[in-house]
Amino acid sequence: MSRSDVLVDAEWVEARIGAPGTVIVEVDEDTSAYDKGHIPSAIKIDWKQDLQDPVRRDFVDKVGFETLLSERGISNDDTVVLYGGNNNWFAAYAYWYFKLYGHQDVLLLDGGRKKWELDSRELSTDVPARAKTSYTASEQDAALRAKRDEVVDAIGKQNLVDVRSPDEFSGRLLAPAHLPQEQAQRGGHIPTAKNVPWSKAANEDGTFKSDEELSALYKEQAGVDFGKDTIAYCRIGERSAHTWFALHELLGLPNVKNYDGSWTEYGSLVGVPIELGEGK
Amino acid sequence: MSNDSCGAPAGGVTITKDKAGKEAIIEGQVLRGGAPVASGYARLLGSGDEFVAEVPLGDDGGFRFFAAPGEWVLRVLAPGNVRLEQEVTADIGQVTKVEFLV
Numbered sequence: 001m002s003r004s005d006v007l008v009d010a011e012w013v014e015a016r017i018g019a020p021g022t023v024i025v026e027v028d029e030d031t032s033a034y035d036k037g038h039i040p041s042a043i044k045i046d047w048k049q050d051l052q053d054p055v056r057r058d059f060v061d062k063v064g065f066e067t068l069l070s071e072r073g074i075s076n077d078d079t080v081v082l083y084g085g086n087n088n089w090f091a092a093y094a095y096w097y098f099k100l101y102g103h104q105d106v107l108l109l110d111g112g113r114k115k116w117e118l119d120s121r122e123l124s125t126d127v128p129a130r131a132k133t134s135y136t137a138s139e140q141d142a143a144l145r146a147k148r149d150e151v152v153d154a155i156g157k158q159n160l161v162d163v164r165s166p167d168e169f170s171g172r173l174l175a176p177a178h179l180p181q182e183q184a185q186r187g188g189h190i191p192t193a194k195n196v197p198w199s200k201a202a203n204e205d206g207t208f209k210s211d212e213e214l215s216a217l218y219k220e221q222a223g224v225d226f227g228k229d230t231i232a233y234c235r236i237g238e239r240s241a242h243t244w245f246a247l248h249e250l251l252g253l254p255n256v257k258n259y260d261g262s263w264t265e266y267g268s269l270v271g272v273p274i275e276l277g278e279g280k
Numbered sequence: 281m282s283n284d285s286c287g288a289p290a291g292g293v294t295i296t297k298d299k300a301g302k303e304a305i306i307e308g309q310v311l312r313g314g315a316p317v318a319s320g321y322a323r324l325l326g327s328g329d330e331f332v333a334e335v336p337l338g339d340d341g342g343f344r345f346f347a348a349p350g351e352w353v354l355r356v357l358a359p360g361n362v363r364l365e366q367e368v369t370a371d372i373g374q375v376t377k378v379e380f381l382v
Contacts (some may be wrong), residue, residue, distance in 0.1 A: 028287070029285045029287035030287055030289050030290070032290070033336070047285070085287075085288075085336060086286075086287055086288055086334075087334065089286070089287075114321060114336075117320075117359065118320075118321075118357060118358070118359055119359070120359045165331075165333070167332070167348050172348050173348055175286065175346075176286050176288070176332075176333050177324055177332045177333035177345050177346055177347045177348070178288040178292055178293065178334070178345055178346065179286065179288075180293060180295075180303060181303060197330075197331065200331075204323075204357065205357075234286070235286050236286055238285070238286060239286060
């Protein structure tokens with residue numbers, strides 16, 4: 001798999017606006033940005049309302065995902081192009097989620113909404129009407145998703161990549177610095193985790209760094225062993241989906257999982273080990 | 281805005297006016313000719329240009345961060361290759377205000 005198989009630029013997307021068989025999807029937690037203006041022909045998926053179970057903490061199940069995509073007019077053989085705000089965190093999460101449920105042809109717009117805006121490209125408030133489909137999802141691919149027991153078992157054995165900011169990793173902050181800090185869970189990180197903030201994988205305009213830069217970042221600067229299996233985590237799993245994309249999709253590492261329970265789960269577990277301060 | 285996600289709402293999370301409580305808040309506004317710049321991004325950077333957080337500007341050109349106390353750099357990006365920055369100090373219980381003029 002090459003970079004162009006998973007990541008496309010704005011010119012590529014502009015040339016395919018409205019093209020049959022291509023569905024552009026903006027994914028965000030706060031979909032008011034979509035409502036104010038989005039890439040022409042794009043539909044929206046709400047990270048929380050559409051992708052999270054409304055009662056328990058988990059994804060929508062297979063049937064729920066099939067219903068969502070069918071209602072949005074996405075077919076199994078469509079090329080789905082995802083983009084969003086927050087440097088593509090939620091779009092990368094949706095990419096991982098689409099892969100989890102077996103959608104084959106899915107791409108990420110490099111730089112997401114941010115680069116599109118900074119480049120002053122066209123935004124539209126027209127909401128496209130798409131005919132319903134009959135989407136069939138696969139069972140979740142367990143090779144892509146890490147659960148808590150597996151994470152605890154991975155301490156000292158696998159690569160654990162904590163992609164939060166250094167202050168969150170050390171325990172000084174409990175959430176990113178654009179959010180209030182009063183949280184229930186404990187601060188710190190999973191012992192043996194390497195701290196490679198997601199932002200180091202991105203340029204200032206939100207695009208991903210080159211494969212060479214990414215390889216140097218994880219392997220040489222952070223000491224991630226490319227010969228071992230890897231689990232990426234953050235606070236709730238969307239920033240680590242960005243890193244999962246970099247490691248699994250761009251660098252092609254075979255066994256990389258995203259731990260979507262992440263720190264909000266791990267930091268609230270009773271009895272598990274926690275490390276404070278800088279990484280060792 | 282719920283805290284069960286890490287998303288950055290445009291303009292930053294709303295607070296009770298000027299009440300920092302236990303937080304160290306940095307907030308401000310980006311203006312062009314007296315009018316708000318509503319399309320753009322504010323980035324909070326630590327020492328050595330270390331990225332910490334980013335929010336899209338609000339409709340009023342505003343932004344807000346909940347930082348650890350200390351020295352920070354704020355950088356604003358906006359269409360037209362706008363790239364401005366200022367140094368700022370955050371303290372617990374304080375709302376530090378910053379204005380950018382494009």
